[in-house]
Amino acid sequence: MGDIEKIKRQWRLVWVPVAEYYAIKESDNDDGY
16 A cells, blocks of 8 residues: 555656646636636
């Protein structure tokens, strides 16, 4: 079960910057969708 915790931690490290990148991209590129 240690591998799952490791994967969760790595996923969080990847997902947070990706989510921030898309939030910035959406606010810059306001097409209406």
